[in-house]
Amino acid sequence: MRILFVADGRSPIALNWIAYFVDQGQEVHLVSTFPCEPAMQFASLNCVPVAFSQVKGQGIGEKGRGVLLEALGLRARTAVRQAFGVLTVPQAARRLRPIVAAIQPDLIHAMRVPYEGMLAAGALRAFPGLPLLVSAWGNDFTLHAASNPWMGSATRRTLARANALHVDCQRDLRLAHHWGYHKENPAIVLPGNGGVQTDIFYPPEGERSAETVINPRGFRAYVRNDTFFQAIPMVLARRPGVKFICPAMADEPRARRWLDELGIAEAVELLPTLSRTQMADLFRRATLAVSPSTHDGTPNTLLEAMACGCFPIAGDLESLREWIIPGVNGLLVDPGDPRALADAILTALEQPELRRGAVSHNLNLIAERAEHSKVMVEAQYFYQSNWEAT
Secondary structure: OEEEEEEOOOOHHHHHHHHHHHHOOOEEEEEEOOOOOOOOOOOEEEEOOOOOHHHHOOOOOOHHHHHHHHHOOHHHHHHHHHHHHHHHHHHHHHHHHHHHHHHOOOEEEEEOHHHHHHHHHHHHHHOOOOOEEEEEOOOHHHHHHOOOHHHHHHHHHHHHHOOEEEEOOHHHHHHHHHOOOOOOOOEEEOOOOOOEOOOOOOOOOOOOOOOEEEOOOOOOOOEOHHHHHHHHHHHHHHOOOOEEEEOOOOOOHHHHHHHHHHOOHHHEEEOOOOOHHHHHHHHHHOOEEEEOEOOOOOOHHHHHHHHOOOEEEEEOOOOHHHOOOEOOOEEEEOOOOHHHHHHHHHHHHHOHHHHHHHHHHHHHHHHHHOEHHHHHHHHHHHHHHHHOOO
16 A cells, blocks of 8 residues: 555654554655654655644744744643644645645545644545545544634544544544544544554563652643642652652653652652653553543553553543553542542552552453554554555
């Protein structure tokens, strides 16, 4: 097949999925919405910025806009993109059209609704016969689509144009129909990054030597890190030896400020962004993995942590109940309640039998529903059964 992906070319989630088709010998083209370096051997690589993504580039974009967006907080930056990003789609779509015409793909796969799906759907107005597969990620419908009327309209147009849909949870399949995806069109539910590579993410051979809690989510507009840091002193009051590890937070001023304000610097390690193998090593060290998110589908870090034997504690969301049965293989809490999060951490630390039972349950769950090679065989069959080149 000749496949054109429209995706954030920096995203490990997108690249993990795309790499499978490169390895299978398909003709893979990438249009990245962010400036990026080639991560693998693409048949072609182009950049079409959309929704101010160029301000993240190295020396690309208008300096004034970049300074303004960087000065805003995460939620404010998200609100700016939600309010004005849709306005950039028509111009970006005009830039994408000649690329599509030159490649003549068998299939276009847009990996996210905002803004990759919106971009692809806009460009394909000039190519009504070309099939479009859209992936919806965890907060496309719950955080973005309903944020304002413009995002809602753009979401509906994208899903109305889509010939097929990939979502990472059953909840989003239901929501996609609400936002205009035709129920008779094909759809598949698979982890967004193609699943867990169990040769990288696997449990340790022996017992973990220390009580360690990892928060793998970094800083995102929909992750309540304020809740996470406020819960730490409550945990330490009862179990002063617990350590907390925070990847992708080393350069976050707010995280350092919370350490000082809460007096928890000695118990918390702020780390830079890490590779997947480094993350797997951290998960094997950690006892618990915490994800206090307010919007999510199936977080890839949740599956990876479960595959490494971490006990998961996450926000109580409909999508996460598709993976976690509270009190059986994890715990779910109000992501805005530090006391509830602290109590859940303490419960898991003080009940080793609960953790042991969860490890067995979760390893079976990953093997059945999220193992990478199994997931991607399903994905490839989904592609071929609908759009195999003849």
